Amino acid sequence: QSALTQPASVSGSPGQSITISCTGTSGDIGGYNYVSWYHQHPGKAPKLMIYDVSNRPSGVSNRFSGSKSGNTASLTISGLQAEDEADYYCSSYTSSSTPVVFGGGTKLTVL
Amino acid sequence: EVQLLESGGGLVQPGGSLRLSCAASGFTFSSYAMSWVRQAPGKGLEWVSGLSGSGGNTHYADSVKGRFTISRDNSKNTLFLQMNSLRAEDTAVYYCARSYYAIFGVPIPFDPWGQGTLVSVSS
Numbered sequence: 310q311s312a313l314t315q316p317a318s319v320s321g322s323p324g325q326s327i328t329i330s331c332t333g334t335s336g337d338i339g340g341y342n343y344v345s346w347y348h349q350h351p352g353k354a355p356k357l358m359i360y361d362v363s364n365r366p367s368g369v370s371n372r373f374s375g376s377k378s379g380n381t382a383s384l385t386i387s388g389l390q391a392e393d394e395a396d397y398y399c400s401s402y403t404s405s406s407t408p409v410v411f412g413g414g415t416k417l418t419v420l
Numbered sequence: 421e422v423q424l425l426e427s428g429g430g431l432v433q434p435g436g437s438l439r440l441s442c443a444a445s446g447f448t449f450s451s452y453a454m455s456w457v458r459q460a461p462g463k464g465l466e467w468v469s470g471l472s473g474s475g476g477n478t479h480y481a482d483s484v485k486g487r488f489t490i491s492r493d494n495s496k497n498t499l500f501l502q503m504n505s506l507r508a509e510d511t512a513v514y515y516c517a518r519s520y521y522a523i524f525g526v527p528i529p530f531d532p533w534g535q536g537t538l539v540s541v542s543s
Contacts, residue, residue, distance in 0.1 A: 341523075343523055343528055343529075345528065345529035345530070347465070347530070354515055354532075354533040354534065354535055354536055355457075355465065355515070355530070355533050356531075356532070356533070357529055357530060357531035357532070360520065360528075360529040360531070361529075366531055398464060398465050400465070400467075400528075400529070400530075402523050402524075402526060402528055406482050407467070407480075407481045407482045407483070408467075408479055408524070408526040409455075409467035409470070409481075409526060409528060410467070411464060411465040411466065411467065412464070413464045414464040414465070
């Protein structure tokens with residue numbers, strides 16, 4: 310079982326906005342601002358989309374945004390496009406003996 | 421262009437050993453902390469290990485502690501993962517990744533990633 314909890318799947322139509330949640334504890338998401346989000350297309354390596362809760366790496370579209378409230382982080386994708394269809398993973402630094410944890414992943418389907 | 425190229429994966433019997441390599445190019449390798457992250461077939465991502473730019477500060481997931489050793493050769497711009505006492509549950513694609521910084525010595529976040537190398541543990 311993953312340390313961070315994500316919904317297994319979300320879906321949306323082109324042009325719509327969707328939000329993916331990532332729930333942890335005070336020992337990870339709630340205690341540190343080191344949440345990152347990755348997307349992964351089938352057969353490809355993951356790609357960083359958001360880091361430090363809400364920062365976008367250079368080259369990532371501003372349609373992607375991140376936020377955090379308490380022990381839950383969220384990734385919002387606005388203006389959905391077909392190319393956004395992928396698996397999305399959250400990750401956080403954690404105070405546990407394994408210092409980095411990932412969520413189980415969320416499959417985004419663009420209808 | 422930043423590039424990471426993993427190699428060394430393959431089929432190994434339970435209890436065996438394997439050494440993965442990750443050749444880096446396009447950046448000053450010694451200035452960056454690096455990590456290994458794995459993904460079992462059809463499953464999610466699992467952080468395995470990370471180390472500082474100098475190689476002096478290392479961290480491991482509980483699932484591999486005592487069996488895996490991460491290291492780097494900054495003169496050859498290469499990251500390594502020595503995997504001993506391999507188990508069936510270690511079967512996965514292993515990715516190396518560069519990190520922006522280290523928090524309490526732990527490299528995060530992961531950007532970019534290599535293309536991965538497949539490790540299969542089976543008799």
